[in-house]
Amino acid sequence: MNYLYRKREFSQRELRGLGLLARGGMIRRLNRNAYLVRSSDLQNWYNVHWSRRRWLCDCKDHLKRQKSCKHVCAILFLSRLPQIILSNFQAKDVTCPNCGSDDLTRKGLIHHKEFAGQRFWCKNCRHLFEDKDEATSGLKGNPQLIVAACDLYFKGLSLRVIEDFLKKTYQVQASYPTIHRWIHNMIKRISKLEKDHSLPAGSRWHIDETIIKVNGDPKYLWNVLDAETRLLLASELTSGRTAQDAKNVIEKALQRAEKPPGQIVTDGLTSYRVTLSNNDLNIKHIQGPKLSDPISNQLVERLNGTVKSRTRGFRRLDNIQSSAELFNGLRLFYNNKRPHLALGGKTPAEASKRRVSEVDSQ
CATH class of the missing domain: 3.30.420.10 (Ribonuclease H-like superfamily/Ribonuclease H)
Incomplete structure (x- = not known):
């Protein structure tokens, strides 16, 4: 079977990175571009930072292989945590933007600075694309977090409460003016999309x-x-x-x-x-x-x-x-x-x- 169509499994380093994240207390956030990740034996702390459009680590494994080590994998899982949580609560049908087919297979991730996007391969037209929402594509920041912030706002929470929630739950430091800008931009985009289409209402x-x-x-x-x-x-x-x-x-x-x-x-x-x-x-x-x-x-x-x-x-x-x-x-x-x-x-x-x-x- 072609590699593109095989079910993707986690590598050993990815599983170890997930284990570091699940243990708790193994990751310290320095700023939006740098983290400290503790070693499995609790003896050392390794610096994981964003540089040249990728995450780098100063551990021996990463310096030797120049590929993602378990410490980088832990940060990648941490950045995808909101997406993982929200995807288990919201049913979403993904279709190919080129031909509209739903006969898709996952083809890795596209790593952005603040989040990782899922990439899909269409078996019908062989089109490779990233799963993007038309209303959230192009926004700075994690799209799932922006949608979650809007949902909390329209459920009645204040901007400062949402700011505190994102910091404590997702370790994301977003000020309340930033959250207000997210909401304003989201509504502006959705309003623009709605003007181009009539709503198919019932009888x-x-x-x-x-x-x-x-x-x-x-x-x-x-x-x-x-x-x-x-x-x-x-x-x-x-x-x-x-x-x-x-x-x-x-x-x-x-x-x-x-x-x-x-x-x-x-x-x-x-x-x-x-x-x-x-x-x-x-x-x-x-x-x-x-x-x-x-x-x-x-x-x-x-x-x-x-x-x-x-x-x-x-x-x-x-x-x-x-x-x-x-x-x-x-x-x-x-x-x-x-x-x-x-x-x-x-x-x-x-x-x-x-x-x-x-x-x-x-």
Whole structure:
């Protein structure tokens, strides 16, 4: 069998490096470019540092072979630790960017300064590529850590708490302005990608509004959720609950979706009835369903609870413009990066792609 298609096994040095990491207390971080790794007999400390786009060590094995020793392997495993942990919690389907095939085999790692990326070999078109996320490729820093920091932020943790968490858990020293820049860049990239594609939503949408206090004044956050893919189609902050406000939110959701829904479920607010009774899209309006009904509005009500849990981490929201940017960022992250148990561990964006492929195959 060709070497490229054989299952990759760890070498003895890699296993020993993993053992050093698992023992604990064997690695000291000097700075982002240098570590001290203790020998197995606990007699010496070896300096492992980043130079000329690779990790170097001053042990005899590395100086003689000029290849990765067990101390370098320990640092490589340490740099991949966030990726290893997160990959065991998130299901991800990797496909070839050249032909779209999923008949792949792993072909080693590409070692970057702060993380190691997995490389794949496509058996269909023989294309060699690195597993990259379109939203995170090109960002400085570990993509998995950046996604984890965004997830913690949108779950309600403050920037300083996230900074402390990354330092204690992953030994990564990232200041809170750096974390804020990560989040801003991530949302900016996802927003740019979303503008190029329509969202393949299902046939039933749920709409609801909830009160959010901005600078002490009550405002209204409108959410439009697709029942099938859990895509959050629109999340708008307004000062009132008029029919015009409801119309603007529904129109924005219609602009983002590939096609209008067959049904829209809302509560008993009069603004919904006025807006949906004057539409030309032939959408069935289900208003004010009871909890015992087959179709209720609990999906979007639960979403409102998720959104409000995020705002509790703030002392207050200063103004409506910055608050609207926050909720738009939460919507983008909710759709593209937050896995859902009801979707089998996939994000709404991944679930919607699977739905499109199933429809096309029928």
